[in-house]
Amino acid sequence: MIGTPACDVIIRQCTIGNIANAPLKSCFLDTITEFCGYNQLNTLTYAIIALVMAYLIYRLFEKKKIAIDSEFIQGIAFFVLFGSTMRVITDAVTTGTCPANAITTVHLYDYSIFTATPGIYIIVGGITLAALYITHVILNKKEYFKYIGGALFLVHALILLSYITCTKTWLSNLAYGAAATALALAGTAIAITILKRTTGYFKQLSLQALPSFPKLPAVEQFAVLAVFAHALDGAATYVIIDIFSNASGMVYFEQHVLPRFLASTPLGYLLFFCIKVAVAAAAAYFVLKDDSVSEDEKKYILLIIMIFGLAPGVRDLLRMIAGA
Numbered sequence: 001m002i003g004t005p006a007c008d009v010i011i012r013q014c015t016i017g018n019i020a021n022a023p024l025k026s027c028f029l030d031t032i033t034e035f036c037g038y039n040q041l042n043t044l045t046y047a048i049i050a051l052v053m054a055y056l057i058y059r060l061f062e063k064k065k066i067a068i069d070s071e072f073i074q075g076i077a078f079f080v081l082f083g084s085t086m087r088v089i090t091d092a093v094t095t096g097t098c099p100a101n102a103i104t105t106v107h108l109y110d111y112s113i114f115t116a117t118p119g120i121y122i123i124v125g126g127i128t129l130a131a132l133y134i135t136h137v138i139l140n141k142k143e144y145f146k147y148i149g150g151a152l153f154l155v156h157a158l159i160l161l162s163y164i165t166c167t168k169t170w171l172s173n174l175a176y177g178a179a180a181t182a183l184a185l186a187g188t189a190i191a192i193t194i195l196k197r198t199t200g201y202f203k204q205l206s207l208q209a210l211p212s213f214p215k216l217p218a219v220e221q222f223a224v225l226a227v228f229a230h231a232l233d234g235a236a237t238y239v240i241i242d243i244f245s246n247a248s249g250m251v252y253f254e255q256h257v258l259p260r261f262l263a264s265t266p267l268g269y270l271l272f273f274c275i276k277v278a279v280a281a282a283a284a285y286f287v288l289k290d291d292s293v294s295e296d297e298k299k300y301i302l303l304i305i306m307i308f309g310l311a312p313g314v315r316d317l318l319r320m321i322a323g324a
Contacts, residue, residue: 007036014039037255078149083124084314085156091324098166183235191281222302223284229309234276236316238269
């Protein structure tokens with residue numbers, strides 16, 4: 001979806017340098033209704049809120065003794081997939097990918113402050129925390145957490161599938177999605193190989209034998225997943241904007257401030273992909289080597305890094321496949 005002409009004015013007004021005079025309604029609400037994406041001011045605000053919430057949630061985990069283990073990660077992954085899939089359904093409804101159906105007439109997935117950022121993060125995050133509290137604290141049945149997330153994802157995946165299959169180009173769209181995934185895997189493999197050869201980490205991992213992944217210490221598994229999540233985000237952005245957009249005739253634009261700046265270079269969004277992988281790998285390394293924090297804290301930090309790469313990455317990937 002392309003932003004309206006008002007977006008150029010909003011982006012110029014909503015800068016950190018103009019923070020004293022920036023119109024708050026334009027910087028936060030109008031950016032949603034006008035399909036403008038992010039500006040400097042709302043990016044900074046959302047980042048600060050996200051960091052504060054991440055800290056408070058971790059303290060809650062500590063207080064309630066909620067373990068961040070592989071089962072927990074599976075549950076979180078399902079909830080991320082649920083949120084991304086729900087967002088793509090909104091994209092499909094808004095762009096009119098398919099003729100009107102039962103989903104569009106309900107208006108539950110219409111584009112609004114509740115189905116776009118930051119509203120969708122608040123809603124999905126709230127559902128996730130509620131499910132986590134009920135399963136881990138009230139019921140003491142932590143395995144139910146991933147089942148709830150899996151059920152929510154499955155329902156929305158089936159809804160999205162109806163949109164995907166109604167497009168005549170879904171098979172070729174799937175090929176572009178596969179290409180983005182392959183690029184993400186390649187970027188992850190290169191980054192982890194470099195870390196393996198230059199640091200003391202990932203020694204048990206053999207890229208020729210993927211079953212060796214479970215042999216890694218848990219915190220190193222989290223690190224690999226964090227790198228892959230951001231590699232997927234970068235790869236999906238590159239493919240959908242620089243390649244798929246030209247091939248399909250559909251116009252996509254990047255909503256975030258920094259990627260838009262990087263795209264102005266001759267390398268376009270390929271540079272964004274490379275920087276994404278490099279920064280994620282560097283962040284994972286510094287988290288791993290920081291002896292001032294516990295292993296649980298390291299896993300939580302890597303989990304947050306993973307979520308903020310996986311959510312937009314899966315959305316871009318599914319949106320491309322759906323042609324939305």
